[in-house]
Amino acid sequence: MKTLLLFLIATFTLRAETALDLLKESDRARGAVGDGLSWNLTIDTEEDGEASAREFDVKVKDADAYVEATGPARNKGEVYIFNDRNMWFYKPTLKKPVAISARQKLTGQAANGDIASTNYSRDYEPTIEKTEEINKEKFFVLMLKAKTNTLTYDKIRYWISAKTKLAMKAEFLNLQGKAFKIGELSYKNSVKDEGKSIPFVSELKITDAKFPKNVSIIRYKNPKAEKVSTSIFNVNNLSR
Amino acid sequence: MWSWILAYRNLGRNKRRSLATGLAIGAGFVGLLLISAYLYRAQLALQASTVYLNNKGHLALFKKDSIFEFTYRPSRYIITLDEQNKIAEILKDLDADIEFTGRYLTGTGLINNQTKSTPFIATAVEPEVYNRTLNHSEVNTWTPDWVFPETVAHAGKFIENPKLVSITESMAILIGKEPPFSKYNEDERNIQLIGKTFYGDLNAVDSELGLRHTTGMALAEDTSLVVSLSQLQALYATDGIQYWAIFLKDASNIKRVQKELQKKIKEKNINIDVYPYYDDEWGAYYVGSLGFLFVIACFFVVLICGAVVLSVVNTTTLGIFERHKEIGTLRATGFPPRAIYSLFWKENLILSLIALSAGYICAEWIASAVNAANIKFQPPGTQGDIRFVLITKIQITLALGFIVLLINFISTMIAVRRTTKANIVNLLSASGG
Numbered sequence: 001m002k003t004l005l006l007f008l009i010a011t012f013t014l015r016a017e018t019a020l021d022l023l024k025e026s027d028r029a030r031g032a033v034g035d036g037l038s039w040n041l042t043i044d045t046e047e048d049g050e051a052s053a054r055e056f057d058v059k060v061k062d063a064d065a066y067v068e069a070t071g072p073a074r075n076k077g078e079v080y081i082f083n084d085r086n087m088w089f090y091k092p093t094l095k096k097p098v099a100i101s102a103r104q105k106l107t108g109q110a111a112n113g114d115i116a117s118t119n120y121s122r123d124y125e126p127t128i129e130k131t132e133e134i135n136k137e138k139f140f141v142l143m144l145k146a147k148t149n150t151l152t153y154d155k156i157r158y159w160i161s162a163k164t165k166l167a168m169k170a171e172f173l174n175l176q177g178k179a180f181k182i183g184e185l186s187y188k189n190s191v192k193d194e195g196k197s198i199p200f201v202s203e204l205k206i207t208d209a210k211f212p213k214n215v216s217i218i219r220y221k222n223p224k225a226e227k228v229s230t231s232i233f234n235v236n237n238l239s240r
Numbered sequence: 241m242w243s244w245i246l247a248y249r250n251l252g253r254n255k256r257r258s259l260a261t262g263l264a265i266g267a268g269f270v271g272l273l274l275i276s277a278y279l280y281r282a283q284l285a286l287q288a289s290t291v292y293l294n295n296k297g298h299l300a301l302f303k304k305d306s307i308f309e310f311t312y313r314p315s316r317y318i319i320t321l322d323e324q325n326k327i328a329e330i331l332k333d334l335d336a337d338i339e340f341t342g343r344y345l346t347g348t349g350l351i352n353n354q355t356k357s358t359p360f361i362a363t364a365v366e367p368e369v370y371n372r373t374l375n376h377s378e379v380n381t382w383t384p385d386w387v388f389p390e391t392v393a394h395a396g397k398f399i400e401n402p403k404l405v406s407i408t409e410s411m412a413i414l415i416g417k418e419p420p421f422s423k424y425n426e427d428e429r430n431i432q433l434i435g436k437t438f439y440g441d442l443n444a445v446d447s448e449l450g451l452r453h454t455t456g457m458a459l460a461e462d463t464s465l466v467v468s469l470s471q472l473q474a475l476y477a478t479d480g481i482q483y484w485a486i487f488l489k490d491a492s493n494i495k496r497v498q499k500e501l502q503k504k505i506k507e508k509n510i511n512i513d514v515y516p517y518y519d520d521e522w523g524a525y526y527v528g529s530l531g532f533l534f535v536i537a538c539f540f541v542v543l544i545c546g547a548v549v550l551s552v553v554n555t556t557t558l559g560i561f562e563r564h565k566e567i568g569t570l571r572a573t574g575f576p577p578r579a580i581y582s583l584f585w586k587e588n589l590i591l592s593l594i595a596l597s598a599g600y601i602c603a604e605w606i607a608s609a610v611n612a613a614n615i616k617f618q619p620p621g622t623q624g625d626i627r628f629v630l631i632t633k634i635q636i637t638l639a640l641g642f643i644v645l646l647i648n649f650i651s652t653m654i655a656v657r658r659t660t661k662a663n664i665v666n667l668l669s670a671s672g673g
Contacts, residue, residue, distance in 0.1 A: 052440060074477065075441055089434075089442060098352055098432050098444045107440055 019126040019142055023158070025165040030201050031118035033193040036061040036228030039200075040070075040221040041115060045108025047214045054107050056080075058116055059226075064233035065116035081235055082116050085123065085150050090238040097238045102152040108216035109181055109206040113152025115218070120144060120158070123151050131162070138162040139169075166199060171209075179209045191223045243579070247586035254562075257555050262595040264551035265644060269599035270606070271544045272640045275537050277607055277630035281382070282533055284631075287491075287517070288382040289456065290526040292373040295344055295363060296517045297485025298494050299501065301327060304511050307521050310482055314347065315438040318480030323510055327484055330504045337497050339489045342369030343481040345472050349435030351407070351415060351465060352444075358414040360407075360433070360465040364472035367398035373487070385627045390420075391453045402468035404450030405431070410461040412452065421449040433467070437477035445475045454624055548644065549651050556588065556655035567659060568667030577660040581653075584660075588652045589645070596641050607632055 024032075031037050041056040055071035065082035069075040081088040081097065089112075090097040102113030117123070124144035132139045144156040155177065159169035170183035188202035200223045208214035231237060251258045290296050303310075306317040319327070324343070331341060345364040350357045373379070374387060374395040397404055412418050421429055429449045437443045447467065455464045473479060488497060494516050501514045515522040560567070567580055607630035616625035659667075 047440075054441075074439070078442075089444060091444065093446070094432065094444055095430060095446050096354065096432070098434055099354070099357070100434065100442065104442065105436075105440075106442065112442070 019128045019140075020121060022128075022140055022160045022165060023121040023124070023126045023142065023144070026158075026160050026167040027119055027121050028193065029166050029187055029199050030120075031060050031116075031223075032121070033191065033198070034225050036226055037191065037223060038226050038228070039189075039223040041067075042219045042221070043107055043110050043115075043216055044219070045110070045216045047108045047216075049213075052107060056115060059228045059232065060116055060118055061228040061230065061233070063119055063122060064230070065118070066228075066232045067116050079238065080112065080115065081233055081238070082113075083233055083235060085148060087112055088235045088238070090235075097235045102150065109208055109214060110216045110218060111152050114204070114206065117152055120156070123147055124156065126158075129157070132159070134159075164199070182207045182209055189220060189223050192225050243583055244586055244590070247583055248590055250583070250587050251591055254559065257559060258591055261552060261555040262591050262598075264548055264555075265592055265595035265648060266599035266602065268544045268548035268551075269596050269640065269644050270603045272541060272644070273600065273603035273632060273637060274606060274630060275540055275544075276636045276640060277603070277632045279533060279537050280633055280636060281629050281631040283530060284378075285382040285386070286526050286529055288376075288378040289386055290517050290523055291487065291491075292376045292379045293383060293387060293456075294525075295342065295365060295373065295485060296523060296526075297342065298488040298491055298517055299486040299498055300515050300517070300522060301484040301486070301501070301505075301512050302482070302515060302522075304513050306482065306513075307515070310346075311348075314476070314482070315478075318438065318478060318482065319484065319512070321479045323512070324481065324484070326508050326510055327505075327512065330501065330508060331486070333504065334497060334500060337488055337490070337493055339487045340369065340372055341487065342366050342373070342485045343469060343483075344485060345469055345476070345478075345480070345482045347435060347472060347476055349433055349475065351405075351411070352432045352434055353415045353417060353430075354432075356415045357434070358411060359463055360411070361460070361463045362433075362465040362467050362472055364467050364469040365398070366469050367402055370398050370466070371395040376487075385625075386454075386456055388452060388454060391451055394451055397450055398468055401448065401450065402470050403446065403448050404468070405433070405447045405471075406451035406453045406466040407449065408454060408461045408464050409452060411463065411465065412449075414462065417449055419452045421452075424449070433465075433471070433475050435475045437475070438480075439477060441477070443475055443477060445471060447471060456624070545643075545647055549647055552588070552648050552651035553655050556584070556652050560584070560655055560659045564659065564667050568664050571660075571664045571667065580660045581656055584656045585649055585652050588648050592645050592648045596644060600637060600641070604632060606630070 036059065038057070038059045041058050043054040045052045053072070054069065054075065057068045057070055059066045063082070063084055067080040069078040077092050079090045081090070087100050087102050088097040089100045100112060102111065102117070104112050106112045106115060124146055126142045126144050129141045129143045132141050139159045139161055142158040142160060144158055146154050153172045154175055155173040157171040157173060157179070158167055160167050166185070166187055168185055170185070171179040172181040172183065174180045184205045185201055186203045187199040189200035190197045191200045201220050203220065204218040206216045206218070291298055301319070303317045303319055310317040331338060343366055346362060347364070348359065348361050351360045374392045379387065391406070409419060415431070417424065417428070426448070431447050431449055432444050433447050434442070434444045451466070453464070453466055455461055469481070486497070488494065498514050498516060505512050505514070517523045518526060520527055570580055571577070610628060610630050615628040617628055618625050
């Protein structure tokens, strides 16, 4: 009986570790690497028949991110800072930065948190729900549960390739556990991490689960590893 | 003349019954006058509140379908700067009828004081217009207790500093900044308004806590914010407005001015609709509240009039029954039925006039006593207390007096008609009187 119990505990522990390892591995391809990373980002949105585009420069280091709007002209100079799990918005006309929610809609289907959330393994509790075969490729289907209520999503169903360890699909779930947005990722970029070239996300397509014509495509361009100063993530430096 | 004297003397023959009838008429008239006094004040207070305090104006210009759709798609239903210029030209032509106009914008967002945020529903006003509406004589006359005295006194602050916002006491508690805001230093008064621009982008503007106001409605107290038009336009990155309100010099000209406006707008080919403040869609609260009050009042009026009619018919019938022999004698001595008929309505008219005069004095006295007692009450769904005020109006008093006289006349005719036409012998041999 004792042996069986130990075996079961060991199995669950192994399964949990595997889920976390998978998530950590997949996070690397989304920016959770080294001393810092930067990239340019565009978001093209099609919503209710109206098209819009946004451009940003992103710098990340560990759990922090500095995102500066570069286009269109009316948004130039706007800054989003991810400080630990808090998020701030600042523009030159403001005296002080404004605390905002990562869940708030940024543009189209993209929430504020979508533009620089790189570290799912830190923010979410993963468990493997099942395995699935899509186009003859095996995928682990993970259920990610938010560790705090300040995160962008409460739950995410996350498809990670068993072969490449890259996340290929995500279903963003509401409190009732139903998908309200669907994300599809592709990895045509690469970055250097510890001397090795690793794949890096090139596109995240987020589709409204109810109205599939409403789509936002986040395109990641020119990703490069670089040393990023921690001072840029200090919100106090933004105050006038 | 002799018939009037006779009629007056007849009233004294059965003083108790005359008193009972007179009391019924007088009490009914008092009831009608007090109901009308309450309704009159309520209607004018609601009108002043809708037009001036709720910024609806006597007339309002909206983009077609904007009343319902603006909240969902503001960018599509905004009145653009170009359209505003065209409207301004039209309004110039109606200068003689217009006292002043105001441009308004409403929208939602979050108010943030660095540590706490709460949602707001903002009404953006032009500072000069805000000052003018709050200090308007109609507001001062009819709704002085529907607005904080300090709000009226400091309304001009918006002109000095358009970055000021006015919030309700409930919202102040929600963001942890209880009024008066003057007790905080400039940095502590600083707050930020966060919202989505009409392009769909996140935006924020710095603002300053300045004034306190009340909406008068409990449901709206947690979210109401009044801000200058320029400030909300900056937040939503627009130079457009939601509607243009027109405040007329004389409210009785609404229909004429509305027609003229519609004609001129059509000529200029702008996609704009004109709504009066009592429109079902635009002034739903005004229309609904007044409708409810009128239904309640009608119920009481029917009850009072019914009681007066029954009382008059009853006492007149009794009087006629007792005076069958007298009527028979008068008829036998050559009095035509019309003369007897006239004698009875003259009696009733004299009694009614005395009762109405006494009723009027009594109603005025009650109204003065109620007003002096400063009675306050809180109608369901409202924020804060409202003073119970009764205001009589001479035209309404005369109209009601005429209605009571008419009711009495008809009641008397119903009771007298049959008896005066009866056979003289039957009348003389009747047991009554």
